Amino acid sequence: MKYLRKDRLPNIFCPGCGNGTILNSFFRGMESEGIDLKEIAMVSGIGCSSRIPGYVKCDSLHTTHGRAISFATGLKVGNPDLNVVVFTGDGDAASIGGNHLIHAARRNINLTVICINNTIYGMTGGQISPTSPEGSIGTTAPYGTRDKPFNLSELVVAAGASYVARWTTIQPLQLSNSIKKALNNPGFSFVEVVSQCPTYFGRKNKLRTPVDMVKSFKENAINKRKADKLIADGKEDELIGKIIVGEFINKKRAEFSDNVCNLSKQQCGEEHATKSAYLSKLEY
Template identity: 55%
Template sequence: MDIFDFYRKDRWPHVFCPGCGNGTVMNCFYRAFSALNLPLDRTAFVGGIGCSSRIPLYISSDALHTTHGRAIAFATGLKLSKPDLKVVVFTGDGDLGAIGGNHFINGCRRNVDMTVICINNNIYGMTGGQASITTPHDFQSTTTPYGNREYPFDLAELAVAAGANYVARWTTRHVHELTKSMKTALQKKGFAFVEVISQCPVNFGRRNKMADPTQMLEWFKESSVRREKVRTAAVDHFDLNMAGQITVGEFVDRNRECYEELIGVEKHG
């Protein structure tokens, strides 16, 4: 499938800021989706509120643009009513983990059959650069001008603990690995979660001496540590992330029974 058939040409140019990582995520997703030859007319996309949640509106397929924090809830209802559809959610760290945190946890716990792509830019980018639940400790934002005193959530570890079947995290610098994980997630039965650490040079980078997006990509390169290198080490993963390092890789790949099978939707839907 040609990329100009996959994305709606009438929606260009997009609304994303120069240097935003959303374009990289869209490119990787297109490559993963087209490599699997998945039918667009049997795939529904869901987004909440935020920069990354606009992505479904650019795809040449049916999309639900939902209320803030409710993307997982809407996607669950869609999947249960139309179990033959593949459901893909695009969301951000604030939409998914803060305002929609309870839906996220229970979506993982129920193991609803959907693919969730969370673009984590460590900030509320669309509303002016306020600190989010993933803003690193001591980093600046409009609401933390003297540095963030709180510590961030680890969304990938949360998804693992809550019960998701597949969990991976990469940055926008790891395009090949990210594309591969997206392919795995799209084929996975159950809740598949891919977190993408992405640059926001306008609202995050410029307040933290990384106004050039290439500076943020270098930060990703220097800070990333492979999951397999720390999995067996005697380290506290929370402390690891607090030290300014980003754990990347596949966190879990298992085959728990999905929610639709548990309640018999596939048989009676």
């Protein structure tokens, strides 16, 4: 509560929206890591979840649709001491900004991306998103969608991120632990949170109240280790419709802004090429 801009409250989110829970978990993870809000810059794109930085007392950047990660890349390279956190939704990160997401993961730039995956386009009226589960009903799919959804965490692991975890909003403690690790991790950290959208997803898919949606998460969540065991035993059919939660990868490798600093040290003898160019111009 002390981190929020009190004049903006109550927030704009629908009753029972998962965004607030994720914000609370973020504060908890940040507190236990011992990071002050002054060292953090929040970047967001367009969407319900991207309104989160507007409620927090910190430096924030509200950018164009899908380009949150590219703006954050610039911010991080310009000032590598800053802790850059990107709040993004599934439409923002997976559909319009999908390319930026995989390339940020490939470069392994030190960002913390918290992707709030509510499996639908909530702000624009309930259209089917790339992460909507097969058979779910939306405004653009009145007979149920036939497409296979993106498995965002697996995608980012394959692209080369160094920390990836997925949780749902009913596991706020595990989520805050993961956010703590993600903030601490030097490299691209991706935390996917499966969140509820009772207004658009729930209403059309027979999960009308937030409590129903949260209960369905509780029933369908299955830990990564258990899921791996099931796959090893050849019982993959049992995983249909389940949400695999847990840590997907936690492996350090060379980081992008360090590489840039090393390169500028080698070539110009100074650590921050961008900063020095700016300063020398000011002297004239």
